[in-house]
Amino acid sequence: MNQLLFFAxxxxxAGTENVNMDLAGLTVEEVKKKVFEVYPSEQLQTSMVAxxxxxxxxxxxxxxxDTIAFLPPVSGG
Amino acid sequence: MNQLLFFAxxxxxAGTENVNMDLAGLTVEEVKKKVFEVYPSEQLQTSMVAxxxxxxxxxxxxxxxDTIAFLPPVSGG
Amino acid sequence: MNGKQVWVTEEPLSPGEIISRVTRRDAGAINTFIGTVREFTKGKKTLYLHYEAYPAMAEKKLQQIADEIEKQWPGTTTVMAHRTGRLDITDIAVVIAVSTPHRDASYAASRYAIERIKEIVPIWKKEHWEDGEEWIGNQKETKPGVPTKEESR
Amino acid sequence: MNGKQVWVTEEPLSPGEIISRVTRRDAGAINTFIGTVREFTKGKKTLYLHYEAYPAMAEKKLQQIADEIEKQWPGTTTVMAHRTGRLDITDIAVVIAVSTPHRDASYAASRYAIERIKEIVPIWKKEHWEDGEEWIGNQKETKPGVPTKEESR
Structure with a gap:
């Protein structure tokens, strides 16, 4: 099982900050597509993955x- | 009368931090020469005058x- | 407080305390950068901000930046802290303090630190105005999704 | 303490207090430069320093620098203080704090301030070593007797 984290x-x-999905074996690119099917947010496309x-x-x-985090463009500082 | 100040x-x-001399009418250049006769320090040549x-x-x-100050190259900061 | 070199906290940041952490016998220069909450941005009045972080990763990335600095400018000590949660106007969001033997490096390292923070540290700012709110992103105008200068694994 | 923008004092300087003086609602960036007493310079061990000033003129010149900064970078607030007398290793000799709307100007103005201080402010440093002492001068390696960038009357 993998934990997915969403920020900002x-x-x-997404309406949630974390969710569990089984994603072992997939590439980050494939993960993005799969998650987009469930959470079709434009921001997913412009996010980095950690x-x-x-x-x-x-x-x-x-x-x-693995813990997979979706990070919108950062704006700290 | 004019007050002369020496620093650092x-x-x-010079062995003193201030001395009075009558220097009205002279230019700074002339003052330097005159003071050098009394206090023949090399540092006088490299000093700025305020x-x-x-x-x-x-x-x-x-x-x-006028108050005339002789300022060696500064080294603050 | 604590002995950390970098941290993310909901507590107010104390520049004086952070400066004292980088003070040392072989440094002659300390440069500090402090980011504060400004009231007006492009003519729009901010009421307050909310900062959110991915804390564990944010501290890792801050530490990475400190390590990069100490590699690039040997003899530099870096301490950095970022605040999260609600911040009001004039509150301090980030403090960077670097001490170096000479002043050139202190300016360069400090500048490097804030630019890198805005690039790679997972912290986000939401601006709250009278008529709405918005998550701010991509301040550096880097291409979305591409971690600049960051080695992808 | 006091409400001054620039000052010379024999008392210890507090960076936190000076930073709080430049904090304001329309600033988003504060850069601080702190000069501290370093133990080793070119391999030679300093025991302590002694700073001497021409106080009235030094404060005038610090004020001039603050005015130059506010002209060159509009919207900048500058506070500067220099300590005199005996200073031990790690003691703070000078604190410069500038606040600006955006960070670029904060770095530029802070750097300008320290370079100008080393050029035109009548303050002198005497280094004390185990085997002697010496007045330090001409750190900027400007030509002696020529006030760089300074208009002679």
């Missing part, structure tokens, strides 16, 4: 137990 | 009552 505008659009608190590229493969 | 290394070289707390050029003319 994406959290509001796997286990590190930015992950489109080709990165999800493993069992 | 110049004060130590008249009444403002930097003064070589041609600046001293008036009665």
């Amino acid at each position: 505008g994406l959290k509001e659009a 796997v286990n608190e590190e930015f992950a590229g489109q080709e990165h493969k999800i493993e069992e137990g | 290394g110049l004060k130590e070289a 008249v009444n707390e403002e930097f003064a050029g070589q041609e600046h003319k001293i008036e009665e009552g």
Whole structure:
């Protein structure tokens, strides 16, 4: 099982801050598509993805137990 | 009468921090020469001169009552 | 408070305390950058802000920035803290303090830190106005979804 | 303390207090530069420093720098203080704080302030080592006797 985290505008659009899905074996790109089917937010397209608190590229493969976070463009500072 | 002020290394070289001299009518350049006769410190040559707390050029003319300060290269900050 | 080099907190930040953490015998210069909540942005009046973070990752990324700085400017000590939650006008959102032997590096490292924070640290700002609210994003105008200068795994 | 924008004092300087003076509703950025007493300079161990000022003129020149900054970067608030007397290792010699609407100007104005202080403010530093002491001068390596960028009367 994998935990998905949503932040900021994406959290509001999804109406939840975390959800569990089984995504092991998929690439980040595939994960984005799959999550988009459930939470069709435009912001998902412009978000970065972090796997286990590190930015992950489109080709990165999800493993069992990974935490996957969807990060809208940041605006700290 | 004019008050002369010496600072930092110049004060130590001159052995005094202030002295009165009558310098009205002289230019800063002339004042430097005159003061050098009394306090022949090399540092006098490399010092800036301030008249009444403002930097003064070589041609600046001293008036009665002006305070003349000799400022070695600064090293604050 | 604590002995951390970087942190994210809901508590008010104290610049004086953070400055004292980077003060050391072999430093002659300390540069500090403080981001505060400004009332007007492009003529629009902000009532207050709300900052949200992905705290664990935000602290990791702040630490990464501190490490990058100490690699790029050897002999630099960096301490950074970011506040989250509701912030009112003039409240401090972020404090960066760097100490270096000489002043050039203190300015360069401090500037680097704030630019990197706006690039890679997962913290988001929501502006609240009289007539609405909005999550602010992409301040750096980087291309969405591409972590600039960040190595993707 | 006092309501001054610039001052020279024998008392210890408090960065936190100085930062609070430049904090305001229309600023989003505060940059602070702090000069501290470093133990080693070019391999030589400093025991302590002694700063001497021409106080009245030093405050005039600090004020001039603050005015120059507010002219060059409109919307900037500048507060600067310099300490004199004996300073030990890690003691704060100078604090510059500038607040601006956006961060670019805060870095530029702060940097301008410290460079100008080292150029035109009549304050001198004497270094005390185990084997001697010396007045330091001409840190900026400007030509002696020529007030750089300064209009001679």
